[in-house]
Amino acid sequence: MENIDRVVKRLEPALVAFALGLILLDVYTFFQYALPHIAAHSGRPAAALHVGWSLLLLFNVLWNQLHCTFTSPGTTLEVHEQALHLARAQDWRWCRKCNRGKPPLCHHCSVCNRCVLKMDHHCVWMANCVGFFNYRYFVLFLFYMWVGCAYSAAVFWLHVPALFSLGEPDWESHAFLPFFMFIMSASVWLALSALLSWHVYLILTASGTIDSLDFSAQQDAARAAGRRWVNPYDLGRVANWQEAFDVRGRWWWLAWMLPTRRRKLGNGYVLPQADPGGPMGRLDPSMPLLRPGATGSYV
Ligand SMILES: [Zn+2]
Numbered sequence: 491m492e493n494i495d496r497v498v499k500r501l502e503p504a505l506v507a508f509a510l511g512l513i514l515l516d517v518y519t520f521f522q523y524a525l526p527h528i529a530a531h532s533g534r535p536a537a538a539l540h541v542g543w544s545l546l547l548l549f550n551v552l553w554n555q556l557h558c559t560f561t562s563p564g565t566t567l568e569v570h571e572q573a574l575h576l577a578r579a580q581d582w583r584w585c586r587k588c589n590r591g592k593p594p595l596c597h598h599c600s601v602c603n604r605c606v607l608k609m610d611h612h613c614v615w616m617a618n619c620v621g622f623f624n625y626r627y628f629v630l631f632l633f634y635m636w637v638g639c640a641y642s643a644a645v646f647w648l649h650v651p652a653l654f655s656l657g658e659p660d661w662e663s664h665a666f667l668p669f670f671m672f673i674m675s676a677s678v679w680l681a682l683s684a685l686l687s688w689h690v691y692l693i694l695t696a697s698g699t700i701d702s703l704d705f706s707a708q709q710d711a712a713r714a715a716g717r718r719w720v721n722p723y724d725l726g727r728v729a730n731w732q733e734a735f736d737v738r739g740r741w742w743w744l745a746w747m748l749p750t751r752r753r754k755l756g757n758g759y760v761l762p763q764a765d766p767g768g769p770m771g772r773l774d775p776s777m778p779l780l781r782p783g784a785t786g787s788y789v
């Protein structure tokens with residue numbers, strides 16, 4: 491297994507470059523082939539709108555990709571040992587490899603060889619682990635890629651028939667690239683639709699890719715015992731969304747998709763929880779976090 495992890499680590503830069511290359515090829519195809527066609531058929535103002543929209547998408551894709559790759563997901567090794575020790579509660583486990591306490595929802599990543607806070611998964615396309623501090627960048631990358639793929643597939647699809655038309659011999663000789671990018675965008679869009687839906691579901695239910703397995707096992711055990719299992723981190727759908735994207739205030743429904751550099755509030759090892767016996771957990775960062783020692787509870 492260690493060998494595989496080492497190979498994965500070495501392959502990652504190539505995978506990142508490959509993904510980036512495809513994105514840039516898509517952009518090149520758009521500007522080189524689709525845009526002149528739009529300008530010729532729909533006029534310059536329409537073409538200008540397409541340029542603005544495509545650049546906005548490209549900026550958001552690259553911004554979130556960059557920040558997901560270069561933002562540490564948060565690891566227990568980055569937290570002061572004493573702070574970790576003070577926060578330690580009954581439900582914490584111990585990682586022998588890191589030789590440190592392992593908070594709930596924290597997992598040891600064998601590729602990074604460290605315990606990652608609120609780890610979702612290790613992403614080879616980002617060459618980084620996706621966890622507490624960079625999860626929102628990962629989901630926003632998926633989101634803008636999803637929108638971008640739908641847009642480029644639509645643009646190339648609308649213009650592909652014209653590219654093959656007999657009336658425009660110049661286009662004919664160049665039709666391969668837009669057609670190839672149409673197939674590419676449509677395929678990636680389909681794959682991203684599944685992946686993005688999964689992460690939207692995880693966010694709304696306050697779960698994670700790794701933790702969903704653990705949560706469903708706990709749920710099954712509770713059901714077998716005739717009890718109902720409640721996810722202690724489930725603050726309600728809106729609050730879960732706000733927590734995942736670290737947005738507050740009345741504009742949260744818009745702010746979640748805006749590019750941001752601000753470090754996510756919270757520490758990643760003591761996570762906001764809804765108190766099953768009381769009102770839903772508040773997300774005020776100045777407030778002490780609710781019941782830091784609580785685990786999945788049976789009601
Ligand atoms: Zn560890």
Ligand SMILES: [Zn+2]
Pocket residue numbers: 599600601602603611612613618619620
């Ligand atoms: Zn990792």
